[in-house]
Amino acid sequence: SQTIHQWPATLVQPVGSPLSLECTVEGTSNPNLYWYRQAAGRGLQLLFYSVGIGQISSEVPQNLSASRPQDRQFILSSKKLLLSDSGFYLCAWTDPNSPLHFGNGTRLTVT
Amino acid sequence: GESVGLHLPTLSVQEGDNSIINCAYSNSASDYFIWYKQESGKGPQFIIDIRSNMDKRQGQRVTVLLNKTVKHLSLQIAATQPGDSAVYFCAENNSQKAGGTSYGKLTFGQGTILTVHP
Numbered sequence: 001s002q003t004i005h006q007w008p009a010t011l012v013q014p015v016g017s018p019l020s021l022e023c024t025v026e027g028t029s030n031p032n033l034y035w036y037r038q039a040a041g042r043g044l045q046l047l048f049y050s051v052g053i054g055q056i057s058s059e060v061p062q063n064l065s066a067s068r069p070q071d072r073q074f075i076l077s078s079k080k081l082l083l084s085d086s087g088f089y090l091c092a093w094t095d096p097n098s099p100l101h102f103g104n105g106t107r108l109t110v111t
Numbered sequence: 112g113e114s115v116g117l118h119l120p121t122l123s124v125q126e127g128d129n130s131i132i133n134c135a136y137s138n139s140a141s142d143y144f145i146w147y148k149q150e151s152g153k154g155p156q157f158i159i160d161i162r163s164n165m166d167k168r169q170g171q172r173v174t175v176l177l178n179k180t181v182k183h184l185s186l187q188i189a190a191t192q193p194g195d196s197a198v199y200f201c202a203e204n205n206s207q208k209a210g211g212t213s214y215g216k217l218t219f220g221q222g223t224i225l226t227v228h229p
Contacts (some may be wrong), residue, residue, distance in 0.1 A: 006154075034215050041218035043200060044155070059216075067202035090154050094215040101184055 002027035006091050006103035013110055016041050019064075019078040023091030026072065031093040033074040034100070035066055038088040050074060086110045120223045130188040132223045134201035139182065141203040145217065146175060146186045149198045158186070158199075191227050198222040 003026045013019060025031050032051050036044040046059045048066035056066050063082050065074045074091055091103045124130050136144070142163040147155035161168045161175045161184075168175050176189040184201050202217035 032215050043221045044202075044217075045219075046216060047213060092154075092215065099157050099160050100215045100217060101157060102147075102151075104154045107152075 002093070002098075002101070004091060004093055004101060004103040006089075007104055008106060009104065010107045011109070013081050013108065015083055015110055016080045019076070019081050019085070019108070021076040021089055021091075021108075023074045023076075023103060024072055025074075025093045028072070028093065028095055029097075031095050032069060033068060033072075034092040034094075035064075035074065035076050036090045036092060038090060038100075038105075040087075044090065048076070081110045083110050116208075122223055123226045123227070123228065124225055125190050126191065126193060126229050128191055130186075130195070132186045132188075132199050132201075132225065134184040134186075134220050136182050136184065136201075136203050136220075138203065138205060138218075140177075140205045142206055143176060143204040144175070144184050145202050145204075146173075146184075147200045147202065148195075149200060149222070151197075155200060164184045164191060175229075189226075193227045193229055196225055196227045198224050 006023045034049045035047045037047055038044045048056055048058055050056050050068040054069055054080055063085055064076060072109050086109050088105050088107050089107045092100050094100050144161040146158040148158050149155040159170045159175050160174050161177050163179060166177050172189045176185045188195055200219050200222045202219045204217050
């Protein structure tokens with residue numbers, strides 16, 4: 001069966017520091033991968049998606065970037081964090097036969 | 112633009128009662144709908160989905176109803192249990208627009224808090 005791993009679970013970073021969140025998927029090949037952000041008390045907003053290695057599409061302009069160095073690895077990055085980057089970041093995957101499945105997220109607090 | 116809305120509902124029910132969570136969507140081109148359950152500190156968990164060529168789909172203790180005429184979606188939970196307490200999100204997708212990412216580019220509503228009292 002497929003599983004998705006995200007780390008770290010929580011992260012506190014100062015403004016201006018870099019960010020790297022990692023996500024890996026097991027049990028599937030060539031999945032579509034996604035990064036969503038959830039602000040407190042709100043629904044989820046799609047940030048990035050990828051249909052293959054090195055292929056990244058951005059949904060909203062922002063201070064973040066994404067990369068897919070391997071088939072089942074998706075990374076969310078920032079060179080300099082802003083206070084407004086605080087939130088709950090969720091990695092997710094699909095394939096043509098599966099609905100969207102989420103990881104357990106990373107709670108990022110920028111101080 | 113597209114939007115899927117839950118009007119900040121908070122639903123409180125007694126254990127054993129049936130629960131109904133409602134969702135309105137605005138994009139008549141949406142053809143795929145999905146419900147998620149999110150417990151505190153965790154990622155959303157898939158509950159059930161439905162395509163626009165159906166108006167009802169049943170799972171284990173859950174039923175999703177789709178009314179395309181009024182662009183309304185509901186999730187019914189039978190015999191609600193304390194473990195069902197969570198935030199429930201509806202989401203929609205236009206698979207034609209989403210292309211190769213079909214199931215993953217979802218537009219989410221804001222969520223309903225369900226509290227089940229023992």
